[in-house]
Amino acid sequence: MLMILKQLSIFLENKPGTLSAPCRALADAGINIQTFALADTQKFGILRLVVHEWEKARRVLLDGGWTVKVTDVVAIEVPDAPGGLASLFEVFERGSINVEYMYPFTAKQEGKGLMLFRFDDPDAAVKALQANKVSVVGTVELFKRLGN
Amino acid sequence: MSKNYQPGPFHPASAMDYLPLPQLRDLQFQRLRAMVQRACDRVALFRQRMEARSLKPAHLETLDDIAKLPFTVKTDLRDTYPFGLFASPLTEIVRFHASTGTTGKPIVVAYTQEDLNDWTQVMLRSFAACGVHRGDIVHNAYGYGLFTGGLGAHYGAEALGASVIPISGGNTDRQVMVLRDFGATAICCTPSYFLHLIERAAGMGINFKDLPLRAGIFGAEPWTESMRQRIEAESGIKAYDIYGLSEIIGPGVAMECLHQAGPHIFEDMFYPEIIDPETCELLPDGAEGELVLTTLCKRAMPMIRYRTRDITSLNSEPCACGRTLRRIRRIGRRSDDMLIIRGVNVYPSQIESALLAVEGAQPHYQIVVDRQKGLDVLEVQVEVTAELFSDTVGGLEKLQAKLSRSVESVTGLRAEVRLVAPHTLQRSEGKAKRVIDKRKM
Known part of the structure; x- marks a missing residue:
């Protein structure tokens, strides 16, 4: 359904350096992040992203070893x-x-x-x-x- | 022959699996005598220990006299590193293997050509026991190299006449592709790596249930019955437990038959005993204790009464398959992996079962024990896999609480469950590192 958008959610541990790596992986694949939000607790976070080519982005993130959910x-x-x-x-x-x-x-x-x-x-x-x-x-x- | 008899997985080499017990015991005794004589003649450490007890090989009059012989322990291999326990000159040794060992020096083991032939035979019998045969395609993902797993399985499967894919460990995406494209029907790897393969395949849109794969020969790390159920439910294959250790020969010391009722020890090659790990007292069949193994044919490196540290029991009940070989109960723990946390005895296998009781949980975990303000703290780190990952903070917190409750209900200990990113915990291609104990005792 065209009214529904696909969002990617990535599980991150709450420690230094975990935010830049997935963003860098997407950048290297030429994928621009349209918008994002970070939900975090003391121990872990969820990075939520909207990108144009979500299937490609998902592939890049999976290959990089991240746990990704499409919502x-x-x-x-x-x-x-x-x-x-x-x-x-x-x-x-x-x-x-x-x-x-x-x-x-x-x-x-x-x-x-x-x-x-x-x-x-x-x-x-x-x-x-x-x-x-x-x-x-x-x-x-x-x-x-x-x-x- | 009963009507229910089904001409089972059989290979001519499997004939030894069905030796009548009196003949098997005779064979064991003859081989034991020769082995002890050889070790006495050629291995200084063993000779000294025999002399200290005023024992001579000739004092062995029955098989039960094995209980008079001195034990061998892991530190003996370290203390004599690298070649101190060899009973053959280097001119006869054709292969080395080594265990990595988590602390200090590795343990080196050696093989003569006869030893390699024997090893090939027990591995062949292992494959045959779980129904693998000529025409099967065997995907061998045990690591090739110093680790015994890769080459051990390789030689056995080749001798059987199966087609072997020597893929070794690592590069999971390629493993999935090859598994699918070559249509492997059997796979050899550690159980935790197999789960990792299933998970990775799912991410690539491949369901193991659609593949021709039907049997897994899993070993090299302790695993639980719940893990077997998980593997079988998720992949549609049969998961068989293989047991072995490099000090004895490598994989192929014991292997499950199609009935999956505990690995049968290849007793004509390896003589098993069960002892109380505290008192070293010999225990009867059925009693739980530490497994002690004696190699009956090894030439390069005979092992006499080697203490494996693996806790199990010997099952002499007849197996439905008809083999006369005794079985060991699945090895879920080792005498040296018990943790005492706040006075409570805990085994990693209990924690594994507790995690697996939670829907969607995978056994990718690490146990960290620390002491804070004089109190033991148990933390269980669990990798968040795609199945577990819900997009909301609330969902993840609920998962944390569920895992924590499950661990507490099994062990009686409050555990802090910490969700970690996938692939951050050490993956096992050899043996998984499950426990980190930071306490200063």
Whole structure:
């Protein structure tokens, strides 16, 4: 489904040097990281990335010996104005859409920001969002905006 | 012959597996006498120990008299490094092997041509026992080199008439490709490396269940019954336990038959005893203790009553396969790998079972024991494999707690489970390093 994006998650131990290595491996393969987020605890972390060619990136990371998981996420347009996020979250609440985590893209267009969401049920979430006229940005459109 | 008899895996060389017991005991006694005579004549250390006990080879009147002979221990091999225990001149020695040893100098073992022939025969009988035959393709991923695993399995499988892929250890991606492309039907490696292969293959989109592979000859490190179940469930092959140690000959000291009911010792070549590791008292069949082995035919390096440190028991119950060879119970622990943590006895195999009880967990782990503020602390490091990895912090913390609870329920000890990146723990191509004890005793 084109509305669903693929995100790569990498398991990292929380110790010096573990962040640069996967990024360097992707860089050496000519893969640009569109956006990322780091979830961490005292002992380990999860690096989450969105890249254009996720299959190639996954291969590179697996070959480098990392544990990689592919997760479905959804990109949503959020008005860059007071109340933009609040209205969006209200839609989630009305639709009982459960958010596991979220992080932004740096790209902004015509006064609208882009956020990335991980829902417990991405397909149901997309349906509910579209029914509420929330602008979900699909894969093709997203990478066009990001200049790929 | 019963109606249930199935013409089983059989090779002419397997005939010795079925020797009637009186003849087997006679053969063992004859060979023992000759061996002791040879060692007395040619190995200074053994001769001195016999003299210290006023013993002569002629004093051996029955097989039971073996209990009068002095033991040999691992430090004897270190103390006489490198060639001190050889009973053959170098002109007759055609091969060396060595164990890496985790501390200090390696242990060197040597073979005459006759020894190599004998070793080939026991390995051939090992393969035959688990149904490998001419026409099988044997993927041999034991390391070739000083380690006995690679060459031992190689010669045996070749003598059997199987087609051998001498791939040795390492380069896992290529191993998976060759396994699939050559259509190997049997594989030799350590059980933990096999799990690593399955995992890597899955990452490459290859399911072992779709391959013609049907038998695994696994050894060179202690493993558990739960690991066997895991291997068989994930790959659809039969996993057989092979036992051996370089001091005795290498792999092929004992091997499981198709019934997978514990490895049969090739008793015509290696005489087994079980002793109490504390008192050295001889224990009867069925009792658990340390396995002691005597080589009955070795020329270059006879081993008399070698203390293996492996804890097991001898099973003299008849096996459904009809072999008269006694079996050893699966070796899950060694007399020297027991940890005493906060006064509780713990074996690495218990921790392995506890980890494997958790869905999706792989036995890639290391146990680290430390003493903090006078208190023993047990940490179990577990590699996060693709199966275990959930994308959320909560999921990983739940996994940590589950593993920790499982270890506590098996050992009674609180354990700190630490998730580590894959492939950070030492991989076993020889023997896995499972325990790091940082305590200063």
